[in-house]
Amino acid sequence: MDILIQILVTGLTLGAMYALASVGLALIFGTLGMFNMAHGLFMTIGAYAAFSLSGYLGLVLPVGLLIAMAAGALIGVLTHLLIVRFMLTGPNFETNVMVATAGLAILLQDVLLKIFGAYPFTQPVKVEGTIRLAGVAITLQSVVIVAVALVLISAIAFLLLRTRFGMTIRATAMNREAAELMGVRTTRVYLQVMGLAGALAGAAGLMISSLTTLSPQMGGDPLLKAFVICVVAGLGNVWGAGICAFALGLLEATVQFEFGVRFGFPVMLLLVILVLVWRPQGLFGRERVVRL
Amino acid sequence: MSDSQPKAPSRRKFLKTMGISAGSTAMLAGLNQSASAQSSEPVKIGCPAPLTGIVAADGIEFRRGLEMAAEEINAVGGILGRPVELVFVDTESKGDDVVIQAAQRLIDRDKASALVLGYNLETGTALHDVAADSGIVAMHSNTVVAHDELVRSDPEKYWGIFQYDPPETFYGIGFLDFVKGLEDRGEFTRPNNKIAIITGPGTYSTNIANAIKDNADKYGLEVSLFESVNVPISEWGPTLAKVRADEPAIIAVTHFYAADQAQFMNQFMSQPTNSLVYMQYGASLAAFRDIAGVNSEGVIYATVIGALQDEIGSGFAEKYVGKFGDTSSPNGGGQTYQALHAYAVAAALAGGPGEPYEEDRNRMVADRLRNLIYRGPMGTMRINPDGQSAFCYPSQTNDPSLGMPHIFSQIQDKAVGGVLIAPSPYDVGAFKLPSWMKA
Structure with a gap:
């Protein structure tokens, strides 16, 4: 029982991190048809933004989260305004934008x-402490990661399915x-x-x-x-990416325990x-249907 | 190239800068004063170092160590009047291909007279051919037996390649001997006979892990877990689940990345087992204590090239931390610091270094280096002619003045570095049972 809980906790924590990383990637691919090679750097910038401001403000997690998201959003918007929008209507958009965002990532x-x-700085914006479940110690930060992922993915789902903004x-x-x-106004939609x-x-x-350390390369892995998750789910499938992220997180934890x-x-x-x-179109993908 | 007389430092400046490396710096200053400089051109020292990527914490220290040594050397007149100029190339914590290119660039573009570096994440012998073919001296601390084997296979070719610390093969047996010593002195009683070994994928980590595994039974230990992990690794849940399911008396983590080791301790301490925790090298870096915080306290680590806590080593560490700040690691920077000082003395004794492809001159430097007994903050560097690595104390010599000590330390206060607890005569403190273990 102890082992099962530990595997579950590890799998869900990994899955939550993968989900947060892959849902954004899938959203961009689903809407713009572009693979954003700078997505890992968007993550890195969010982490460094919270880290930097925590030194001045002594941030609590919710505020740190908002700052990280704001920094990520800002760099996303700037990427669109300064790079992507000039390529959207050009030939070979998918290839060109991949190269351009790869260059942006290096920069x-x-x-x-x-x-x-x-x-390798440690991230100060996190929750310390543990809770016990059936005798197994679980770090509060793992709980927070899973909770944040579920809340944000649910919010995205609500936004896309229940609002006029999502409909556009x-x-x-x-x-x-x-x-x-x-x-x-599709150009505005792309920006959003x-x-x-x-x-x-x-x-x-x-x-x-919060589970690793800060480094300029931290977004690569x-x-x-x-x-990988987006490919398994079907490129551009937001829901599939979320589900596959958790499934693959649990699979990875199980394989790591059982086989090494x-x-x-x-x-x-x-x-x-x-x-x-x-299924070349991915587990949740549909052939010849634009996915989201 | 213009001729000029070597600049002799003023007595005041000399006394101010000689500091902790008094012996060698004084020797170098003496050589500089008595010599006639052939040139005022700087001596270029190349350093391919992992300045970014997963082992950047070490790479940054390698650069700092070289910078500090170069300052001190230049303050006493450089090498026979020629100032030392450092050139760095970032190897990005990548493998052989990047290291080879970096070394070649330092030689061909920057005209490096020698390569002085710490380690890179390569197979351990990546730069050997580049340096050998260019006829220059290279000094590294890759800490691999593959270096010895390669040099031994063709000593005529690899005359100038030195590993200025002992190879990793001494770690395995040395660790088991260390535990036995703790038990013999009654400082540690194992709760059972199990040992869990966790290694990374590299040759260095794997060789150490295998040495522990292969010799464990001789020390009455049974290997309950032998786990190889991918790197970098931040989620240790599955590994810790196995450890907790079959509690060992000893956990030996030979995967050596400081950040990964720190995350191991952070997650281990949420539900610790009654086990002694040993970590290979990475825990010696300040980044480990910085990331693991209070969870680092109690961890034992070892290195065959770490700053001693005697007069010379502590003096160096104090100066180093004073210069680079609390998050700097004398254990990392001390490696290249000591190596460059040793090179400078050898080059001065040989009458000055040569440029790339000036093999005869560089061979003279290598000959001096091979016969030098150099005592720095990391202990004594004496090169074993069979393989051209440093001798290891106490595994290869029982005379501490003739070998680089394989030191064991324990972190007892996260705010300061580990306390050196073995071997004698370098030990300055005693082992303390970690807080998570039952007495």
Whole structure:
């Protein structure tokens, strides 16, 4: 029983971090059809923003979370205004924007390196302490990470499904021209989606850094995992990404316990291969249907 | 290149700067005063270092150590009147390909007379061919037996490549001997005979883990868990679940990244087992204590190249922390600091270093280095001609003045570095049972 709880806690914590990282990535792909290679840096910037301001303000977690999300949203918006919007209507958008955001990631990483150096700082914006469940100690920060992920993903779900704003995003994702004919200002929608995804990335960065450390490279590994999850779920499928993130987190924790830690990620990659062979459109993807 | 007389430092400046490395700096100053400089061109020292990426905490210290040593050397007139100039290339915590390119660039573009570095995340012998083919001296602390094997395979080719600390093979047996010593002195009684070994994927970590595993039974220990982890790793839940399911008397973490080790302790301490926790090298860095905080207290770590806590080592550490701040690590910076000082003395004794491809001159520097017994803040560097690594005390010599000590420390207060608890005569404190263990 103890072991089952420990695996569950680890799996849910990993899943929550993966979900926060992958949902934003899926949202951008679903709406703009672009793979944002700078998404990992959006996470990193969110984490560093909370870290930096905590030194001045002694931030509590909710405020730190808002700052991380604001920083992520800001960098998302700026990325759109300064780079993406100029490429949207050009030829080979998907390839060009991937290269451009990869370049942006390198640039942002170097800027962070210049400002903060490479020292592995610890994230002060987190919750200390443990609770006990059936004799197993669970850190409060793990609980917070899962809670934040569930709240934010639920909020995104509500936003996309129950609001007019969400409807415009879905309409744009389904058919940009048709949405414009219906009066949707799609360029604004793209801007909003970049901001929204950036905010999610900022939150993910704060949560991830609370369990690891801050470094300019900290977004690389989560971006890779988020990409794997998005492929398994079906690129651009927001709900699928959330579900797959938790499922893969639990799978990884189980594999690590049963077969060894070193087999966790290889099994995830094996799963990607199997999914791509069996269902190239992903577990939740649909062929020839614009997904969201 | 213009000729000029070497600059002799003023007595006041000399006394001010000689500080803790008094012996070697004084020797260098003496050589500088008595020599006629051939040139005032700087001596370029190249350093490929992991200044970013997962082991950047170490890379930053390697750079600081070199900067501090270069300042001191230049303050007494450089190497025979030629100032030392450092050139760094970031290897980004990456592997052989990046290290090879970095080393080649330092030699061909920057005309480095020597490469003096700490370790990189490569196979341990990446820069050997680059340096050997360029006819320069290279000094590293990769801490791998692969270095010895390669040098031994072709000593004529690798005459200038030195590992200025002992190879990692001494760690495994040394650790088991250390535990036995604690038990013999009644300082530790194992609650059972199990040992859990957690290693990273690299050769260094794996070799140490295998040495512990292969010799555990000789010390009456049974390996209850042998786990290899991917790096970087922040979520230790599955590994800790196994540890908690079958509590060992000893946990040996040979995966050596400070940040990962700190996260291990943070998660271990939420529900600790009655186990002695040993961590390889990473816990010696200030970043470990910074991240793990109070959870770092009680951890034992070892290194074959760490700052001693005697007059020389403590003096260095004090000056180093004073210069670079509380989050700096003399254990990391001391490596390159000591290496550059040793190189400077050897180069001065040899009549000055050569440029790349000036093999005859650089061979003279290597010969001096090979015969040098250099005492710095990390202990004595004496090169074993068979493999060109430093001798290890006490594993290879029972004379502490003739080998680099394999030191064991315990963090007893997170605010300060670990207390050196073995071997004698360098120990300054006694082992304390960690707070999470039952007496």
